Amino acid sequence: MPAVRSADPLVLAGAAHLDRPVRWVHTTELADIAPLLRGGDLVLTTGIALPDHDDGLTRFALSLADSGAAGLFVELGRRWSALPASLVGQCEARGLPLVALRREVRFAAVAQAVGERLVDAQLAELRAAEGVHDTFTELSISEAGPAEILAAAQRLSGATVVLETEQHRIVDYLAGPAGQPGTPDGGTFLDDWERRSRNVRTSGRTEWDASNGWLVTRVGRPERGWGRLVIGAPHAPSPGLVAVAERAAAALAMYRLHDRSRDSQVRRVHHELLIGLMSDPANAETHRRAQIAGLPPGRQYVGVALRPQRSAVLDDLVAACLRAAEVARAPTLASVFESEVRALVALPARADAVRAVDRWADEVTARVRAVVAAGSPVDELASVDRTLLEATQVLAVLPPGQDAHGVRRLDDVHLRGLLTLLADDARVSTFADRELARLREEPELRRTLRAVVEHPASKSAAAAALNVSRPVLYDRIARIERLLGLSLDDAEVRTSLHVALLADEVRTTRA
Known part of the structure; x- marks a missing residue:
C-alpha cells in the first residue's frame, strides 16, 4: 500500500506469514496492549514506551503472538535506529511478522488506508451477498426449475455444479468455465461419482471435502433429505461461495415444495375430475367443476397416459405434468392411476394438436423420463372419455422396456394396438x-x-x-x-x- 511503502518498510521476522489476514489496525505505545487486541489486529508503534531490557521485549513479543496479532510495525528513529535482536528473534521464533519502518510516517494515514481497504472489502462482500440473495429469491418466487437454479449457481461460483439424489446418482450438472485455474472440468470431475460421493459423509448442512475438492450442501431438511448440491472447490471455500451453495440448495428445496406438493387438495380434485370425465363424460356438474379447476371450455382436448421408468417417481411425474402445463400454457388435469399417470390436456381450438402435445410431453420428460402415449383430440368435454381410453390402451400396448423418446399414438402400434x-x-x-x-x-x-x-x-x-x-x-x-x-x-x-x-x-x- 502507498501509505506503507512511503515509510520504507523492511521485513525483519515472520516473512513466511505475510499472507496473514489483517482485521484492523491499533496504534499504541503500551507494552501491555495484548489483552486489548483481537485476532488479526496489526500493531503500529514507535517503541518509546516498550521495555529497555531483553526479558521485557521477549514478554511483549510473546503476548502479541498469543493474542493472535497479525503483525508488528515499529517506526525507527524515535526509540531505536535498529530493532533489538531479542525482539527480532522472538518474533521470528513465534512466526509474528515484524516490520521496521525506516522513515517517519503518520500512523493515522496507515490506519486510515487499511481501514478503508477493509471497509471496501466488507462492502464488496455485502454487495456480493446481496446479489446472491436477490438472484435466488427471484428464482424461488418464479418457481424456477433445477436447470435455471444450477445455471445461476454455476455463474456465481465459476465452478462445476452437480445435483445428486439421496442415492448419490447425478440428476444434472453444469461444468465450470474451461481454462480457469482451479476449476475442474465436467469430465474428470464426474468420474466414479457414486463411489466417491458415498465416501463424503456430512454432519452439518454444508461442508468442504478437501480430498475431492467439493463443497457439499444438503438439499432440504435431513429427515426429508432429497439429495445434495456439490460445487467444485479445490481450495477452502470463501463465505461467498458457501452462501451461493446454501442459497442454491434452498431454492432447489423450494422448487420441490412448489412442484411436488402443490396442495393435496388440487391433486384430489384432479383425480376426482378425471374419474368423473371417464365414467360420465356428459355430466354437466363435472364440466362446471372442471372449468373451475382451470380446464377452459371451447378447446380441443387430448388424453395422455404416462408410465415412468421407475415406479417410485409417480408423484414426480404428476408434478412434471403440472409444471409442463404452465410452461406450454396448456391447462392440464393429471393424477396417478395405479402404475401410470393419466392427464387431460386442453389446447387452443385451432392449434396443431400433435405438435402441441409433443411440446407438452417434451417439457414433462425433460424432468422425469417416461413413456408417453396420447389419444386422438376431441372437441368437447363430453367426448374426453374416448381420448383418455385410447391413450391408456396405446400405453398398455407398449412393453415395459419401451424407449422413452417421443409420444406414441394409435397409428404407431399397428396390429398390437388392434389386439389390445x-x-x-x-x-x-x-x-x-x-x-x-x-x-x-x-x-x-x-x-x-x-x-x-x-x-x-x-x-x-x-x-x-x-x-x-x-x-x-x-x-x-x-x-x-x-x-x-x-x-x-x-x-x-x-x-x-x-x-x-x-x-x-x-x-x-x-x-
Whole structure:
C-alpha cells in the first residue's frame, strides 16, 4: 500500500506469514496492549514506551503472538535506529511478522488506508451477498426449475455444479468455465461419482471435502433429505461461495415444495375430475367443476397416459405434468392411476394438436423420463372419455422396456394396438389358445417360433436372435412343425401363429 511503502518498510521476522489476514489496525505505545487486541489486529508503534531490557521485549513479543496479532510495525528513529535482536528473534521464533519502518510516517494515514481497504472489502462482500440473495429469491418466487437454479449457481461460483439424489446418482450438472485455474472440468470431475460421493459423509448442512475438492450442501431438511448440491472447490471455500451453495440448495428445496406438493387438495380434485370425465363424460356438474379447476371450455382436448421408468417417481411425474402445463400454457388435469399417470390436456381450438402435445410431453420428460402415449383430440368435454381410453390402451400396448423418446399414438402400434382393443374378446383368447395349445409346455420352442415369425426371410437372423447355430434352429423348427402338424414355410400359417403370439403377449401384459 502507498501509505506503507512511503515509510520504507523492511521485513525483519515472520516473512513466511505475510499472507496473514489483517482485521484492523491499533496504534499504541503500551507494552501491555495484548489483552486489548483481537485476532488479526496489526500493531503500529514507535517503541518509546516498550521495555529497555531483553526479558521485557521477549514478554511483549510473546503476548502479541498469543493474542493472535497479525503483525508488528515499529517506526525507527524515535526509540531505536535498529530493532533489538531479542525482539527480532522472538518474533521470528513465534512466526509474528515484524516490520521496521525506516522513515517517519503518520500512523493515522496507515490506519486510515487499511481501514478503508477493509471497509471496501466488507462492502464488496455485502454487495456480493446481496446479489446472491436477490438472484435466488427471484428464482424461488418464479418457481424456477433445477436447470435455471444450477445455471445461476454455476455463474456465481465459476465452478462445476452437480445435483445428486439421496442415492448419490447425478440428476444434472453444469461444468465450470474451461481454462480457469482451479476449476475442474465436467469430465474428470464426474468420474466414479457414486463411489466417491458415498465416501463424503456430512454432519452439518454444508461442508468442504478437501480430498475431492467439493463443497457439499444438503438439499432440504435431513429427515426429508432429497439429495445434495456439490460445487467444485479445490481450495477452502470463501463465505461467498458457501452462501451461493446454501442459497442454491434452498431454492432447489423450494422448487420441490412448489412442484411436488402443490396442495393435496388440487391433486384430489384432479383425480376426482378425471374419474368423473371417464365414467360420465356428459355430466354437466363435472364440466362446471372442471372449468373451475382451470380446464377452459371451447378447446380441443387430448388424453395422455404416462408410465415412468421407475415406479417410485409417480408423484414426480404428476408434478412434471403440472409444471409442463404452465410452461406450454396448456391447462392440464393429471393424477396417478395405479402404475401410470393419466392427464387431460386442453389446447387452443385451432392449434396443431400433435405438435402441441409433443411440446407438452417434451417439457414433462425433460424432468422425469417416461413413456408417453396420447389419444386422438376431441372437441368437447363430453367426448374426453374416448381420448383418455385410447391413450391408456396405446400405453398398455407398449412393453415395459419401451424407449422413452417421443409420444406414441394409435397409428404407431399397428396390429398390437388392434389386439389390445380386442384383448377382452373371448373369441381372440380362444383363437390364441387354439393356435398355441401344443406349445404351452415348450417355452424353448415358443421362443424359437417367435424368432422365426419375426425374421421370416432370414434363418440366419432368427438363429442370431436366439443365439444358436443354424443346425440347432432347423432342428427346433422341425420339432415345432411335428407338434403343430403345420409347415412354417406357409405364409398364412406364419401370420396366424404371429397373431396368436401377439394376442397372448397382450393378454399376459394386461393381466
